[in-house]
Amino acid sequence: MQPQVPTGVGLGLRGAFLRDIVRGDADDKIAFLEVAPENYMHRGGRSPKRLATLAERFPIITHGLMMSIGGTDPFDEAYMAELKVFLDRYDPAWHSDHICWSGMDGAVLHDLLPIPFTTQTAKRVAARIREAADRLERPMAIENISWYLQLGKSTLDEAGFITEVLERADCGLLLDVNNVFVNASNHGFDARAWIDAVPLDRVVQLHIAGHEPWDDTLLVDTHGADVRDEVRDLLSYVIERTGAKPVLLERDSNIPPLSELLAEAASLQAVYDAALAKHQEASA
Amino acid sequence: MSTQDARLQMMNALLRKRGADEASRADLRAFAAEHGVQGDDLDAIEAVGAERFLVYRSLVQNRMRNTIADFIERTAARLGMKRLRADFADWMDQCAARSPYLRDVPAEFVAWVTPRWREDDAVPDYLVDLARHELLEYDIRNDHRGGESPTGRDLALDKPLRFDGAARLMTYDYAVHKLSSDAQSTELPEHTPSRLLVYRDPDAKVRYLELTTLAHAVLVQLIEHRRPVADGLRAACESCGEPLDDDRLAIAATLLSDLAERGVLLGAEA
Numbered sequence: 220m221q222p223q224v225p226t227g228v229g230l231g232l233r234g235a236f237l238r239d240i241v242r243g244d245a246d247d248k249i250a251f252l253e254v255a256p257e258n259y260m261h262r263g264g265r266s267p268k269r270l271a272t273l274a275e276r277f278p279i280i281t282h283g284l285m286m287s288i289g290g291t292d293p294f295d296e297a298y299m300a301e302l303k304v305f306l307d308r309y310d311p312a313w314h315s316d317h318i319c320w321s322g323m324d325g326a327v328l329h330d331l332l333p334i335p336f337t338t339q340t341a342k343r344v345a346a347r348i349r350e351a352a353d354r355l356e357r358p359m360a361i362e363n364i365s366w367y368l369q370l371g372k373s374t375l376d377e378a379g380f381i382t383e384v385l386e387r388a389d390c391g392l393l394l395d396v397n398n399v400f401v402n403a404s405n406h407g408f409d410a411r412a413w414i415d416a417v418p419l420d421r422v423v424q425l426h427i428a429g430h431e432p433w434d435d436t437l438l439v440d441t442h443g444a445d446v447r448d449e450v451r452d453l454l455s456y457v458i459e460r461t462g463a464k465p466v467l468l469e470r471d472s473n474i475p476p477l478s479e480l481l482a483e484a485a486s487l488q489a490v491y492d493a494a495l496a497k498h499q500e501a502s503a
Numbered sequence: 504m505s506t507q508d509a510r511l512q513m514m515n516a517l518l519r520k521r522g523a524d525e526a527s528r529a530d531l532r533a534f535a536a537e538h539g540v541q542g543d544d545l546d547a548i549e550a551v552g553a554e555r556f557l558v559y560r561s562l563v564q565n566r567m568r569n570t571i572a573d574f575i576e577r578t579a580a581r582l583g584m585k586r587l588r589a590d591f592a593d594w595m596d597q598c599a600a601r602s603p604y605l606r607d608v609p610a611e612f613v614a615w616v617t618p619r620w621r622e623d624d625a626v627p628d629y630l631v632d633l634a635r636h637e638l639l640e641y642d643i644r645n646d647h648r649g650g651e652s653p654t655g656r657d658l659a660l661d662k663p664l665r666f667d668g669a670a671r672l673m674t675y676d677y678a679v680h681k682l683s684s685d686a687q688s689t690e691l692p693e694h695t696p697s698r699l700l701v702y703r704d705p706d707a708k709v710r711y712l713e714l715t716t717l718a719h720a721v722l723v724q725l726i727e728h729r730r731p732v733a734d735g736l737r738a739a740c741e742s743c744g745e746p747l748d749d750d751r752l753a754i755a756a757t758l759l760s761d762l763a764e765r766g767v768l769l770g771a772e773a
Contacts, residue, residue, distance in 0.1 A: 257604055263647045263669065265707035285603040291508055298603045323515040326599035329608070330563045332518075335510055335544075367558055368551045371510040371544035433558060 224312045224423075225251035225278040226463035228488040231470065232273070234258070234266070236477040241269050248481050250488075251278040253467045254309075257285055260301045279309045280424065280465060282393070283316040285327070288347050288361065289334035290320035294354070303355050313423055315360040315393040316351075318344065318384065333366035336373035336380035345387030352390065360391030360423045365401045365430075365440035377402065378416035391423035396453040397446070397469075401430050401438045410453055414460075422461050427454055427487060428469040443472035445483060451490050458494035462502070466491055509539035513548070517556050518563045521596040527553040564595060567608050574609035574641060576686045578634040581627065590616050606645065610638050629677035629692050636679045643669055643701050643709045650703075654770030658759065660733040662771040666726050670702040670767050672719065680711060702767045710765070717743050717751065718758050 227250030232240065239245070240252070252273060259267050273279075285298065306314055319331040334340050352359040363381055375383065385392055394417070403410035429444030446468070454466065468484050513535045517523045527534045531553040535545055568591045572579045579587050594615050600608045613634045620626040620634075643649075648668025658664065677692040680699060698719035700712040714722065720742050724735030736755055740747040762768040 261604065261647050262606075262645045263649050264644050264703060266645070268707070291511060295603055320511060322600075323511055325601055326515070326519065327601060327603055328515075328518060328563050329566055329600060329605050330559070332514065332559065368555045369547060370514060371540065372542075372547040437555075437558065439558075439562075 228466045235474045239477040253280045256305045281311045286316040287321040313358040313360045318361045319364045331364045335371045336375045341383040348388035360393045362393040365398045392421045393424045394422045395426035397428040425466045442469045455494040459497045462498045513538035519595045571609045575634045575637045580686045632675040633679040656771040663729045665769040673699045
């Protein structure tokens with residue numbers, strides 16, 4: 220049986236409010252929980268037990284951090300094996316990670332680093348996505364990252380590069396609308412034109428978050444602030460075109476009390492509902 | 504090396520290597536060329552400028568260094584941030600993290616820096632023990648082992664025993680486990696050998712049990728060497744220079760009974 224795919228606004232599960240969610244504070248207030256498997260894999264004690272409890276009450280979507288899909292090292296065998304065990308346990312409809320590299324020559328840098336936007340890179344990345352899907356025996360989706368520089372000469376723009384990767388890998392797109400906004404702001408392109416240029420029929424999920432300025436010239440995707448109105452507008456723009464999707468609110472720093480995050484999720488759900496109604500009107 | 508690899512290699516070096524910040528600021532094009540970047544890629548990288556690359560260096564290094572400082576907060580405070588930054592920079596340059604789990608970074612760093620700290624007179628002798636002790640809490644709490652079911656078999660002298668998989672024996676040269684948990688405390692630990700059994704209780708809380716020399720020797724034989732009970736007791740007494748008499752047997756019986764009550768001893772192996 221195919222796993223059920225939730226739609227509407229969900230929340231990224233973080234240790235800061237894990238206990239509150241276990242207690243029931245988010246019951247009936249969010250559509251799903253997204254978890255980073257790395258926070259629970261190869262780990263015992265309280266956190267995995269709590270996650271198992273939550274999986275009985277919420278749909279679970281998984282989103283990884285450390286596959287280094289754009290890297291040149293072979294996949295970490297132990298990591299992939301542990302990940303497969305985790306995914307088999309929670310059985311999400313797909314697993315996602317980022318279109319980036321995170322380490323080299325065995326060193327792990329614990330960040331989402333930019334890759335060159337070239338056809339050569341797209342071919343290599345697509346092959347790795349297919350390999351990951353085969354190993355995990357599960358569809359893969361990739362997320363567009365915030366990138367702060369172009370690593371060498373690009374022969375494609377980002378949207379063209381991502382489109383080429385998606386088509387060569389035949390995989391899903393986890394469309395992070397905050398990353399689109401941050402990149403558009405940092406590199407001076409039109410966010411809506413970027414969205415129009417990628418194959419929206421491949422979108423399986425959206426991410427939405429806040430960002431912060433690094434300096435006067437650069438925004439950084441910190442997930443450390445409330446979602447800005449411009450990013451909410453982009454969320455609407457996408458949902459009006461894609462229809463119902465799971466939308467994940469991410470918060471990783473300056474994490475407020477859960478009640479505040481839930482209020483933000485509720486206001487995003489209202490944005491989502493309005494956009495979905497427009498989509499349905501247009502489709503009728 | 505392909506051109507594509509060269510671009511990643513160059514960025515990898517810029518993020519990790521000591522002095523890469525100054526070198527890239529001084530001449531980013533030369534830095535990139537030194538790492539094999541060629542042709543149009545050199546022009547593109549030069550156009551980006553060093554400062555933008557160094558944003559990534561800050562993001563990468565700050566995340567890992569802050570994780571280390573959080574996990575070994577008291578050790579970091581006593582060492583001083585200036586020294587921690589210097590050791591961290593050398594670790595990034597020479598080794599860096601190897602595990603895909605961010606929570607493993609502090610233990611990877613401490614394992615690498617331990618010989619250096621032990622040899623350096625400027626670093627207090629007890630600091631390695633304190634770092635190991637601070638890491639232990641996270642290690643035991645999150646150990647993927649532990650929580651196994653009891654074997655259902657009574658203790659037998661001719662059989663090894665099974666213990667909870669997360670239980671760990673620790674020895675320190677200093678009584679760092681008795682120090683205040685206040686990161687700003689400057690209290691010095693007593694210079695006395697300490698032996699602990701550390702385990703995760705059924706509520707997933709980390710518990711510490713201070714052991715006598717004999718009790719530690721017994722558990723080394725039973726937990727680490729997995730010897731049958733009688734052999735283990737004999738070897739433990741021998742290593743302590745004590746006879747295996749009724750008193751010692753009584754001590755061992757009390758110890759094992761206590762560990763069974765705590766859920767650490769799970770019964771005899773088959």
